Amino acid sequence: ASDSSALAPAITANYDYVIVGGGVAGCVLANRLSEDRSVQVLLLEAGPSNQNELDLEIPQFSQRVLPGSRFDWNFTTTNQPGLGNRSFGFQQGFVLGGGSSVNSMLYARGSSGDYDRIAQTTGDKEWSWNNLFPYFLKSEIFGPPADKHNIKGEFNPAVHGTHGVVGTSLPGFSYSLDGLVLRAIAQLPQEFPFIEDYNDGKSLGLGWTQSTIRNGTRSSAATAYLSSDVLRRTNLHVLANAFASRVYSSTNKKQSIDTVAFIQGRNASTINVRARKEIIISAGALNTPRLLLHSGIGEAAALKALNIPLVQNLPSVGKNLSDHPVILASWNRTAPDTIEHWNPAVNASAAAQALAQWESNRTGQFADGYTNQISFLRLNSSDPAVKAIFKQYGDPAPPGAAHFQLLPFNGGPFSLAAVLLTPFSRGTVELDPTNPSGPPLIDPAYYSHPADILLMRQAFRELIKFSTAPVWTSNLGAPLNGLENVIASGLSPSALDPYIAASTFSISHPIGTAAMTGYNAKFGVVNPDLRVKGVQGLRIVDASVFPFIPGANTQAPTYVIAERAADIIKGN
Numbered sequence: 139a140s141d142s143s144a145l146a147p148a149i150t151a152n153y154d155y156v157i158v159g160g161g162v163a164g165c166v167l168a169n170r171l172s173e174d175r176s177v178q179v180l181l182l183e184a185g186p187s188n189q190n191e192l193d194l195e196i197p198q199f200s201q202r203v204l205p206g207s208r209f210d211w212n213f214t215t216t217n218q219p220g221l222g223n224r225s226f227g228f229q230q231g232f233v234l235g236g237g238s239s240v241n242s243m244l245y246a247r248g249s250s251g252d253y254d255r256i257a258q259t260t261g262d263k264e265w266s267w268n269n270l271f272p273y274f275l276k277s278e279i280f281g282p283p284a285d286k287h288n289i290k291g292e293f294n295p296a297v298h299g300t301h302g303v304v305g306t307s308l309p310g311f312s313y314s315l316d317g318l319v320l321r322a323i324a325q326l327p328q329e330f331p332f333i334e335d336y337n338d339g340k341s342l343g344l345g346w347t348q349s350t351i352r353n354g355t356r357s358s359a360a361t362a363y364l365s366s367d368v369l370r371r372t373n374l375h376v377l378a379n380a381f382a383s384r385v386y387s388s389t390n391k392k393q394s395i396d397t398v399a400f401i402q403g404r405n406a407s408t409i410n411v412r413a414r415k416e417i418i419i420s421a422g423a424l425n426t427p428r429l430l431l432h433s434g435i436g437e438a439a440a441l442k443a444l445n446i447p448l449v450q451n452l453p454s455v456g457k458n459l460s461d462h463p464v465i466l467a468s469w470n471r472t473a474p475d476t477i478e479h480w481n482p483a484v485n486a487s488a489a490a491q492a493l494a495q496w497e498s499n500r501t502g503q504f505a506d507g508y509t510n511q512i513s514f515l516r517l518n519s520s521d522p523a524v525k526a527i528f529k530q531y532g533d534p535a536p537p538g539a540a541h542f543q544l545l546p547f548n549g550g551p552f553s554l555a556a557v558l559l560t561p562f563s564r565g566t567v568e569l570d571p572t573n574p575s576g577p578p579l580i581d582p583a584y585y586s587h588p589a590d591i592l593l594m595r596q597a598f599r600e601l602i603k604f605s606t607a608p609v610w611t612s613n614l615g616a617p618l619n620g621l622e623n624v625i626a627s628g629l630s631p632s633a634l635d636p637y638i639a640a641s642t643f644s645i646s647h648p649i650g651t652a653a654m655t656g657y658n659a660k661f662g663v664v665n666p667d668l669r670v671k672g673v674q675g676l677r678i679v680d681a682s683v684f685p686f687i688p689g690a691n692t693q694a695p696t697y698v699i700a701e702r703a704a705d706i707i708k709g710n
């Protein structure tokens with residue numbers, strides 16, 4: 139299954155394009171660039187193949203793939219002063235398909251303002267929502283849910299692609315919780331309006347989750363863009379278990395990058411491949427800056443301290459790391475259809491039955507994702523506390539865009555997650571001076587900007603408001619894990635802030651560490667055409683190029699960046 143030789147024929151010394159990283163962006167590029175059969179494309183992926191891995195196919199298994207599995211890079215953050223000095227695992231996909239092979243499959247594009255802001259700040263209007271919209275449709279193939287229920291009123295067909303490759307669909311298994319959530323928003327329609335489709339670029343409210351699931355099976359960048367017919371292209375070479383350690387120039391012009399050094403498998407010797415046209419780094423927001431720094435592209439002083447010869451002084455490499463912090467609030471809930479009911483450790487026969495059903499026709503509980511509703515919500519700017527934050531720090535969301543997301547999880551206990559979509563804090567990815575070739579130092583710097591704790595407090599207050607809808611009175615039990623004290627305190631900052639610090643974790647949406655800025659900007663890593671500033675032959679295409687974190691789960695935005703990048707590279 140994860141035999142890389144099944145994917146790749148013999149390596150040669152030269153290709154037209156060498157793509158480093160077979161995740162969301164890398165798979166898109168491998169597919170689109172190799173559509174031209176006259177060019178030779180090599181895709182290098184550090185992790186194993188995704189093929190024949192049941193854990194990566196069954197949607198409901200997404201939560202058991204990570205953390206700490208062989209499909210995770212197993213990174214850890216540095217100690218976070220904003221979180222009581224805790225550090226924790228920062229999950230990233232280590233497998234063909236990258237994050238999309240292991241993630242929670244939520245499909246969300248963000249608001250038009252997320253993209254218009256990129257267009258504005260980079261001076262390239264082609265990055266605007268209106269221009270990118272066709273690329274969303276190009277990448278997507280929207281299909282029926284696993285249970286084939288009538289989905290009229292649950293989405294807007296006008297904003298979805300039906301001829302693309304990444305499968306998307308609405309929930310394919312219903313739970314008693316679904317009815318409770320809908321009743322809760324009907325009881326609090328001002329704060330939590332229903333939205334038919336949150337993917338039209340402007341919708342705020344709570345609606346049915348769209349997930350990257352097709353025919354009851356995870357649709358990842360690998361299954362979608364590297365399907366068997368694409369892998370049969372003789373001009374596309376996909377190599378798994380191939381870790382790129384450096385990009386460099388084979389000539390005496392050190393800023394003309396044309397070679398990738400990589401190692402395939404443990405203890406293997408280094409292989410060098412040349413790209414006749416260009417090298418594209420798509421290693422993700424944590425590994426892309428790591429590879430750039432190892433290649434001498436980064437802040438001159440930091441590289442000198444590490445004895446890495448300087449190729450290009452770009453102080454912004456590894457800076458501007460942004461991520462969505464998330465906190466959970468949980469209550470006791472007993473119901474016959476919480477997810478635990480199908481957990482093999484809790485109910486082996488129900489789990490075996492669900493597996494048999496999934497194997498026979500790709501339906502049932504295992505064909506569904508983890509949360510059947512999703513929301514995109516703005517903080518209420520007429521609330522005095524919110525007003526004060528915006529007055530002092532500015533409104534971090536583009537006009538009409540969400541500040542936070544609430545996600546209900548059908549567990550017993552029942553949990554509500556609050557995700558801060560618009561953090562001000564910026565962190566870093568650096569090489570570890572004590573072990574430069576080891577894992578990078580990842581410092582998301584949560585709540586290092588004073589506004590973020592205030593914003594998270596407000597998001598949490600909204601979460602608690604949601605939990606006061608009358609429907610929950612008879613359907614939820616006691617609050618858990620210290621939440622009872624926070625509620626008893628009337629959500630006072632002295633109780634709330636320690637709760638937030640203790641329960642914040644990452645939703646694994648890192649971006650921004652090789653940010654795109656205008657051609658004449660004094661900072662940033664890539665130009666609007668995604669070429670590395672001051673370097674020839676090298677482009678970056680992945681989540682690291684976002685200058686601002688989108689107000690959405692980050693895979694759909696990354697798919698669209700990569701689709702447009704493919705056209706830029708092909709000169710379309």
Ligand SMILES: Cc1cc2nc3c(=O)[nH]c(=O)nc-3n(C[C@H](O)[C@H](O)[C@H](O)COP(=O)(O)OP(=O)(O)OC[C@H]3O[C@@H](n4cnc5c(N)ncnc54)[C@H](O)[C@@H]3O)c2cc1C
Pocket residue numbers: 158159160161162163164182183184185204229230231232233234235236237238240241242243244245246380381382383420421422423425426429645646647648679680681682690691692693694696
């Ligand atoms: C646990 C988890 C849950 C998530 N849930 C969601 C969700 O529900 N919805 C959503 O929209 N987003 C979600 N995301 C985020 C989403 O998956 C990412 O935003 C997306 O994958 C980013 O794409 P990328 O191309 O930038 O990087 P990735 O998809 O991470 O791809 C990078 C690839 O490069 C490879 N690589 C790295 N370094 C090297 C090297 N030196 N040599 C060779 N290969 C290398 C990696 O192994 C990886 O396969 C989640 C992510 C995780 C980890």
